Amino acid sequence: MKSLDQIIAECEEIAFDLKFSRARKWKDEQDNRVIVGYLPTYVPREIIHAANGISVGIMGTGDRKQIIKGDAYYQSYICHLPRGVIEMALDNNLDAFDGFLFPAICDCIRNLSGMFKLSKKGKFQRYFDYPQNFSSSIGGKFYIQELEKVLEDIFNVNGVRVTAKALNHSIGLYNKNRHLIETIYTIRQSTPWRLSAVETYYILRAGQCMPVEDHNDILEQVVAHIQKERGEPMDNIRVVVSGSFCEQPPIGLIKSIELAGCYILDDDFMLGSRFIQGNITDDSEDPLHALSEAYLHQSTFSSAFYDVGNPKGKRLVELVRKRASDGIIFCAASFCDPALLDRPELQKEADAAGIPHINFQFHENTGQFKIIKEQAGTFSDSIKLWA
Amino acid sequence: MADPKEAIKENSMIIQKEMLARQFKDLSMAKELGKKVVYTFVPGNLTELILSFDMLPVYPEINALQSGMRKKSAEYIRDAEKIGFSEDVCTYVKCDIGMMLNGNIGPTGEKIPPPDLLLLSYTGCFTFLKWFENLERLYPGVPVAMLHTPYQEDGVMTEDQINYMVKQLKEEVIPKMEQVSGQKYDHARLSKMMENSAKAEDLLVKILESAKIVPSPIDAYFAGVYYIGPIFTAFRGTGEAVDYYTELWNEVQQRIKLGLGPVTPEGEIKEEKFRLVVEGPPNWTNFREFWKIFYDMGAVIVASSYTKVGGVYDLGFRHDPKEPLESLAKYCMGVYTNMNLPQRVDMLEKYVNEYKADGFLINSIKSCNSFSAGQLMIMREIEQRAGVPVGFIESDLVDPRYFSYANIKNRLESYFQMLEQRKIILKQEEATV
Numbered sequence A: 001m002k003s004l005d006q007i008i009a010e011c012e013e014i015a016f017d018l019k020f021s022r023a024r025k026w027k028d029e030q031d032n033r034v035i036v037g038y039l040p041t042y043v044p045r046e047i048i049h050a051a052n053g054i055s056v057g058i059m060g061t062g063d064r065k066q067i068i069k070g071d072a073y074y075q076s077y078i079c080h081l082p083r084g085v086i087e088m089a090l091d092n093n094l095d096a097f098d099g100f101l102f103p104a105i106c107d108c109i110r111n112l113s114g115m116f117k118l119s120k121k122g123k124f125q126r127y128f129d130y131p132q133n134f135s136s137s138i139g140g141k142f143y144i145q146e147l148e149k150v151l152e153d154i155f156n157v158n159g160v161r162v163t164a165k166a167l168n169h170s171i172g173l174y175n176k177n178r179h180l181i182e183t184i185y186t187i188r189q190s191t192p193w194r195l196s197a198v199e200t201y202y203i204l205r206a207g208q209c210m211p212v213e214d215h216n217d218i219l220e221q222v223v224a225h226i227q228k229e230r231g232e233p234m235d236n237i238r239v240v241v242s243g244s245f246c247e248q249p250p251i252g253l254i255k256s257i258e259l260a261g262c263y264i265l266d267d268d269f270m271l272g273s274r275f276i277q278g279n280i281t282d283d284s285e286d287p288l289h290a291l292s293e294a295y296l297h298q299s300t301f302s303s304a305f306y307d308v309g310n311p312k313g314k315r316l317v318e319l320v321r322k323r324a325s326d327g328i329i330f331c332a333a334s335f336c337d338p339a340l341l342d343r344p345e346l347q348k349e350a351d352a353a354g355i356p357h358i359n360f361q362f363h364e365n366t367g368q369f370k371i372i373k374e375q376a377g378t379f380s381d382s383i384k385l386w387a
Numbered sequence B: 001m002a003d004p005k006e007a008i009k010e011n012s013m014i015i016q017k018e019m020l021a022r023q024f025k026d027l028s029m030a031k032e033l034g035k036k037v038v039y040t041f042v043p044g045n046l047t048e049l050i051l052s053f054d055m056l057p058v059y060p061e062i063n064a065l066q067s068g069m070r071k072k073s074a075e076y077i078r079d080a081e082k083i084g085f086s087e088d089v090c091t092y093v094k095c096d097i098g099m100m101l102n103g104n105i106g107p108t109g110e111k112i113p114p115p116d117l118l119l120l121s122y123t124g125c126f127t128f129l130k131w132f133e134n135l136e137r138l139y140p141g142v143p144v145a146m147l148h149t150p151y152q153e154d155g156v157m158t159e160d161q162i163n164y165m166v167k168q169l170k171e172e173v174i175p176k177m178e179q180v181s182g183q184k185y186d187h188a189r190l191s192k193m194m195e196n197s198a199k200a201e202d203l204l205v206k207i208l209e210s211a212k213i214v215p216s217p218i219d220a221y222f223a224g225v226y227y228i229g230p231i232f233t234a235f236r237g238t239g240e241a242v243d244y245y246t247e248l249w250n251e252v253q254q255r256i257k258l259g260l261g262p263v264t265p266e267g268e269i270k271e272e273k274f275r276l277v278v279e280g281p282p283n284w285t286n287f288r289e290f291w292k293i294f295y296d297m298g299a300v301i302v303a304s305s306y307t308k309v310g311g312v313y314d315l316g317f318r319h320d321p322k323e324p325l326e327s328l329a330k331y332c333m334g335v336y337t338n339m340n341l342p343q344r345v346d347m348l349e350k351y352v353n354e355y356k357a358d359g360f361l362i363n364s365i366k367s368c369n370s371f372s373a374g375q376l377m378i379m380r381e382i383e384q385r386a387g388v389p390v391g392f393i394e395s396d397l398v399d400p401r402y403f404s405y406a407n408i409k410n411r412l413e414s415y416f417q418m419l420e421q422r423k424i425i426l427k428q429e430e431a432t433v
């Protein structure tokens, strides 16, 4: 077993390798393998796996790439994520990708799908629509049709037809993946010093760029490591971070929050990996139906998803309670419509539940965190003072 | 600054004004009239269906744009920001929320009643979802009906998508409407209304396409936003709308016969110097000043994408009395912002060519990602494919902080100079050939 520090270092490298070498290596090892890139937030990666593919999360360039061409494609008042993605596409970082999925979470991602179509990047560029109707016979059916379109796209590239057996196997692997990730969050809940939020972030983000089997191995090792004591407990407050489900905060920002005295016990950074709560049936004769039911009935909440009837403010409060946290840090990308339009309502719910909160906005390539650190420090101090 | 002189009023304008006055009067008296009120959105609206249940529709974005024109939006936006809305988000939403916080007084000064049904039938923009989540919380307990419109991902509408929408209409939307209105769904009535819709749509297309004539008898952007008013909102499917468009079409024919240019608030355009295709919504807070810049330069907008947000009728779609629910589904999926980017580019290129435009201009709206994300790429594509000079200006729909008259005017003046230059070169080339 590798040391935890070694695992973390490897994960950091894989997570921020904008050449996606790990995925490319996997593809090159066998014929008929495909790489399918997906934008945040969630796609059912199981179907890509079952079709002999690797799904790679395109989570933006962060502060690892200078954006020059991307800025010429977006006005100043549009979030940063898509300009980094375009920059990567134009710089050939994505050339090994066979296709791209653009989940239906906002107008920027939606229109980015059209930009990829216009520039003919990849062999397919698919906007992946989520049903906004949650009945199995209406929205569920629609969702299955969306899944079938993706399978057809991949079939057109590699000729692989997916069987129920293969799909069930893939679902099983991702069930394990989700379960291990949740185990890490559960351990961190009582002993957050054993694995910092940044370390957790590297481990999860790396999982978006490597085969799920390898990631499961890594997660198992991490779980084994953090079952033992590591690090020193600090007199920190415990917080949930909300609003970073798409464009990712810079690592410096996550670090600053921790250094300012806040343990991050839950977050929505790698929401796609944690979007389905619990296991999906993995022995069904109709696994597409199982995936669809999971989407309809086992999804978590996010500003990127419609929620009338099951308001996300209440669900956020529940999460804070479940994690026995002291407060919420609203941390959204500048110009991120879904997150920012939700903010007043989420803050109202937090106020009604007596949960303190603060609010930051960032760009993925923000380099200055002094103010954020000061604010998070004041937030932490005030909670400690009044606790 | 805008010339304060009284704008010319044609008969169709007076008719439209009266229609609107009646609509808001009815709304203010909804309770007395025993009518239920449905809040919904313009793109992908189900107006005929709402009217077939004798309910009254309210379109929050129309209220927002009217607030912008009446110079109320700054105050409303400020109030929404006070309760936590970010400076960065769609100003229509903030304006609407602000209007509600200030008593929900509509454009005619009368109070808009609270909703009996929130009908989230929306197309082409995710902000609508957020908007409704906010409305749902502002009006707790009001039933919500959702109609999810699939995006034209592959540039087509599939049978599966149409069936999905019809199923939602039958099993989700109509039952909620029946419950709220206390009336049964009346297929024959809906179908009858669609005969009127199609008639009005035929007329609207003729009116918009009259701009293909050189010089154009209409302005298809600034005046176009008035022309689309009745059909994009509460009047589609009514006899009133057919009458309005008949009158408007008569006026346009008359103008064609007399060789007259477009009517603007400053007077008629006497000489058409430039013909433009415009992409993006207009600015509402300084609408007349904005228009005047074009008027002063003799620039006529011959086609625009904004006048297609409530239906791209010129590409052939009509509401169909023979299959009313299916045609509502197709209508919702077909509106401009639900078309994928390649389709949008194709349409705009076609406009530049068919309307013999000298240039292509984008008015990019700061707070509207649905339109703005991708516009710079659209611009490059049009420049390459159509070979006309392209221009780019920025403003906002209803936030006056983002309308800089001097900046826009400067940019446009340079753009028009470029167009002028090109005309000279083209003329010289023609002469040498």
Ligand code: SF4
Residues within 6 Å of the ligand: A079, A080, A081, A082, A105, A106, A107, A108, A109, A246, A247, A304, A333, A335, A336, A337, A338, A339
């Ligand atoms: S950061 Fe927000 S606005 Fe930008 S692409 Fe992501 S969800 Fe859309």
Ligand code: SF4
Residues within 6 Å of the ligand: B061, B090, B091, B092, B093, B124, B125, B126, B127, B128, B367, B368, B369, B370, B371, B397
């Ligand atoms: S983002 Fe644009 S399309 Fe969407 S509601 Fe706002 S103004 Fe309308």
